[in-house]
Amino acid sequence: MDNLLLMRGGRRSPLRGFLIRLAPWAALLTLGIYSAYLILSRGLNQTNMDNRFVFGLWIFTDLGVIALGAGAFFTGALLYLLKRRELKAVINSAVVLGFICYSSAVVLLALDVGQPLRAWFTFWHPNAHSMLTEVTFCISCYLFVLTVEYLPVILRNRRLRQVPLFLVLEFQLHKVMPILAAIGAFLSFFHQGSLGGLFGVLRGRPFAYREGLALWPSTFFLFILSAAAVGPSFLLVITWIVSKVSGRRLMPPEARRLLARISGYMLLVYVALKGADTLVWINWTAPAAGLHPFWFYAYQPFGTWVLFSEIVLFGLLPALILSSRRSRGRWLVPAAATACAGVLLNRFVMTIQTLSLPTLAFDGFLTYIPSWQEVAAFAGILAYGVLVYSVSFRYLPLYAQERRLTLDSKAERHVPVKEERHVSVGV
Amino acid sequence: MTAKEKNGKRVRYGMVIDVDRCTGCGACMIACAVENNVPSTPPGAPVSRALHALRVYRAGGGPGADGVAFFPVSCQHCEAHTPCVSVCPQNAVELDPKTGIVSQVASRCLGCRYCMAACPYHARSFNWWDPTWPKGMEQALNPDVSPRMRGVVEKCNFCHGRLHAARAQAADEGRRDLRPDEFQPACVEACPTGAMVFGDLADEGSEVARLARSPAAFRLLERLGTEPKVYYLSKRPWVRQLGQASLQRRAEENTDG
Numbered sequence: 138m139d140n141l142l143l144m145r146g147g148r149r150s151p152l153r154g155f156l157i158r159l160a161p162w163a164a165l166l167t168l169g170i171y172s173a174y175l176i177l178s179r180g181l182n183q184t185n186m187d188n189r190f191v192f193g194l195w196i197f198t199d200l201g202v203i204a205l206g207a208g209a210f211f212t213g214a215l216l217y218l219l220k221r222r223e224l225k226a227v228i229n230s231a232v233v234l235g236f237i238c239y240s241s242a243v244v245l246l247a248l249d250v251g252q253p254l255r256a257w258f259t260f261w262h263p264n265a266h267s268m269l270t271e272v273t274f275c276i277s278c279y280l281f282v283l284t285v286e287y288l289p290v291i292l293r294n295r296r297l298r299q300v301p302l303f304l305v306l307e308f309q310l311h312k313v314m315p316i317l318a319a320i321g322a323f324l325s326f327f328h329q330g331s332l333g334g335l336f337g338v339l340r341g342r343p344f345a346y347r348e349g350l351a352l353w354p355s356t357f358f359l360f361i362l363s364a365a366a367v368g369p370s371f372l373l374v375i376t377w378i379v380s381k382v383s384g385r386r387l388m389p390p391e392a393r394r395l396l397a398r399i400s401g402y403m404l405l406v407y408v409a410l411k412g413a414d415t416l417v418w419i420n421w422t423a424p425a426a427g428l429h430p431f432w433f434y435a436y437q438p439f440g441t442w443v444l445f446s447e448i449v450l451f452g453l454l455p456a457l458i459l460s461s462r463r464s465r466g467r468w469l470v471p472a473a474a475t476a477c478a479g480v481l482l483n484r485f486v487m488t489i490q491t492l493s494l495p496t497l498a499f500d501g502f503l504t505y506i507p508s509w510q511e512v513a514a515f516a517g518i519l520a521y522g523v524l525v526y527s528v529s530f531r532y533l534p535l536y537a538q539e540r541r542l543t544l545d546s547k548a549e550r551h552v553p554v555k556e557e558r559h560v561s562v563g564v
Numbered sequence: 565m566t567a568k569e570k571n572g573k574r575v576r577y578g579m580v581i582d583v584d585r586c587t588g589c590g591a592c593m594i595a596c597a598v599e600n601n602v603p604s605t606p607p608g609a610p611v612s613r614a615l616h617a618l619r620v621y622r623a624g625g626g627p628g629a630d631g632v633a634f635f636p637v638s639c640q641h642c643e644a645h646t647p648c649v650s651v652c653p654q655n656a657v658e659l660d661p662k663t664g665i666v667s668q669v670a671s672r673c674l675g676c677r678y679c680m681a682a683c684p685y686h687a688r689s690f691n692w693w694d695p696t697w698p699k700g701m702e703q704a705l706n707p708d709v710s711p712r713m714r715g716v717v718e719k720c721n722f723c724h725g726r727l728h729a730a731r732a733q734a735a736d737e738g739r740r741d742l743r744p745d746e747f748q749p750a751c752v753e754a755c756p757t758g759a760m761v762f763g764d765l766a767d768e769g770s771e772v773a774r775l776a777r778s779p780a781a782f783r784l785l786e787r788l789g790t791e792p793k794v795y796y797l798s799k800r801p802w803v804r805q806l807g808q809a810s811l812q813r814r815a816e817e818n819t820d821g
Contacts, residue, residue: 180714181675182692187612189686191677251675251690251715258654258674269653269678340788341647341684427787427808496684496785498806499623499635 169517200484208368209235210325217318275328333360366403370473386542401460451479578793585759588634595754640792648679
C-alpha cells in the first residue's frame with residue numbers, strides 16, 4: 138500500500154524506518170496535545186505568564202513562524218504574478234511550509250487566549266482601530282487560502298490522481314492559483330504588517346512605540362519587509378536540511394541563487410530602513426516620551442549588543458553574503474540561517490524585551506521563564522510541523538525537479554540508474 | 565444618565581491622590597476587592613497574578629529621596645489616545661464619552677491580554693483562575709457587581725456599580741443630577757487619612773478640580789500624552805519626579821551597580 142502512495146521516481150526509505158524516525162516526534166506531539174488539554178481545561182494559570190508578562194513564548198513563536206512562513210506568499214507572488222519560473226521547483230514546498238507555519242500560529246493563538254470559544258467575537262464586534270482585529274481577519278482568511286493552495290498538492294499524490302474527480306479538481310484549482318497567489322500576497326502584506334503594528338502602536342510602551350506613516354507605525358512596514366526577506370531564506374534552509382536528510386537533490390542551483398539574491402536584496406532594504414527607523418526612535422520618538430533611548434539598554438542582559446546583533450550581525454552581514462554575486466554556494470545556507478535568526482531576534486525584542494522593561498519609575502525590570510506546559514505546547518507545534526512536512530515530502534511532489542536532479546547527479550557520478558531503488562534515504 | 569450628561573455637558577470623573585498623606589495601609593485595596601467581588605488567588609500563587617484593580621506601590625531610596633512614598637495606582641482613565649481602548653480587537657474596552665470612565669466589558673473579553681500589554685500603568689489584571697470564595701463568603705458578595713469569569717481581563721471602573729446605584733437613587737427622588745458626595749468609589753471612602761479625593765474634573769468649582777490645578781499636582785507618565793484623569797499631589801520634588809522620569813532612576817541605579 139505504501140509503495141502505491143509514493144511518487145514515481147521519488148525514492149523513499151522503507152515505511153518501517155520512516156515510522157521509527159518519526160516516532161519521537163509523534164511522542165512530542167502527544168505531549169503537546171496533553172499540555173494543550175491542561176491549558177484549555179484548567180486555564181492559563183498553567184503558564185508562567187502573569188499580569189505584567191502577558192505575552193510569552195507563544196506570542197514570540199507566533200510572530201516568528203509567521204515571519205518564516207512568509208516564503209509561501211512571497212514565492213507564490215514571484216512565481217504566479219512576476220512569472221519567475223525558476224521558483225516552480227520549490228513552490229509546493231513553500232506552500233506546505235506556509236500552511237504549517239500559519240496553522241501552528243493559529244493553534245498557539247487559540248491556546249493563548251483566556252476564552253478561546255469567544256474567538257468569533259472579533260468578527261462580530263470588530264474594533265476597526267485594533268491591529269489585532271486586522272491580524273485576526275487576515276490570518277484566518279490566509280489560512281483558508283493556504284489550505285486551498287495545499288489541496289492541489291495533496292491531490293497530486295499518485296494514488297489520489299487515479300480518481301478522475303480529484304484529477305479534474307486539481308486541474309481546476311491549478312488554474313485559479315494566480316488569483317489565490319494575489320489574494321495571499323494581499324492578505325499576507327496586511328497581517329505581516331499588522332503584527333508589526335501590534336507593538337508599534339503601543340504608546341504606553343515607549344520601547345516599542347514608533348512614529349506613524351499614514352495609518353500605520355513604521356514597524357508595520359518593517360515587519361512586511363523582514364518577513365518577505367527571510368521567507369525565501371527559510372525555504373532555502375529547510376530545503377537544504379531535507380536534502381541532507383533524504384540524500385536527494387531537490388532544488389536546481391538557479392532557484393537557489395534566485396532565492397538567496399531576493400532574500401539578500403530585500404534584507405539590505407530592510408536593514409537600511411530598520412537603521413533609519415532606529416535613528417528616528419533614538420532622536421525623536423523616545424525623547425518625546427521623556428526618555429533617553431539608552432536607558433532602555435541599561436537592563437542586563439538586554440544591553441546595546443542586542444540592537445547591534447539585530448541590525449549588523451544578523452542583518453547586514455547575511456544580507457551582504459546573500460546578495461553578493463560572488464558568494465559561493467556553501468555560504469548561502471549559513472547566511473540564510475543567520476538571516477532567519479535575525480528576524481527571530483527582532484520578534485523576540487519586540488515581545489519579550491518590550492514587556493520586561495518597566496514603565497513606571499517605581500517599578501522593576503521583569504523576567505519570565507516559560508512553564509513546562511508552555512514549552513510542551515511549543516514542542517508539540519514543532520513536532521506537528523516536522524510530521525506534516527515529512528509525510529508531505531514522502532507522499533507528495535514537493536519539489537518538482539527532484540527526480541530529474543537526482544537522475545542528473547547519479548549520471549554525473551556514473552551510478553547506474555537501476556541501483557537507485559537500493560538507496561535507503563532518511564525521510 | 566444625569567441631567568448634566570443628558571444636556572451634553574461633559575462629566576469627567578477623576579481622582580486626586582495626596583501621596584504625602586498616603587501611609588500605604590492598603591485599606592483602599594481591601595475596600596476595592598470587597599466592593600468589586602474580587603476573589604482571592606489560590607494559596608501559593610505569585611502576587612504578580614493577583615487580581616487588583618488598585619495596587620499600592622512603595623517608592624523611595626533613590627537619589628534625593630527623604631523617605632518613602634506610597635503610590636496607589638489604579639486605572640488612570642486616560643482621556644486621550646486611551647491605550648487599552650484602541651487595541652482591543654472586539655470592543656470590550658470602552659471610554660464612556662459621558663463620564664470619561666474607561667470600563668471593561670467582561671462578557672465580551674476574549675482574554676487576549678493585548679490591553680494589558682498596552683497599559684503603561686499596569687492597571688489591568690487577568691483572571692488566571694476560576695473565581696472562588698471560601699465557604700460562606702459568597703453570602704458577603706456585593707449584589708450590584710457581577711463576578712468575572714476565568715480568562716478575562718478586569719480593571720478599575722471607579723466602582724461602576726455605585727454609579728448605577730446613585731443614579732437609580734437620584735431618579736427615585738426625582739433628581740436629575742448627582743450630588744458630589746453621592747457617588748464615591750470604595751477606595752476613596754475607605755482611605756483613613758483622606759488622601760483620595762474623587763469628583764468631576766470638568767466642574768471647575770469641585771474640590772477634585774481645584775486640587776488637580778494645584779502646583780503640587782502631577783500625573784504619571786504625562787509625556788506619553790494619554791491625559792490620565794488620576795492626579796497625584798506631593799510637595800516633595802523627588803516624589804513629583806517619580807511621576808515623570810520613568811526609566812531614568814532605575815537605569816542610573818543599574819549603571820551604578
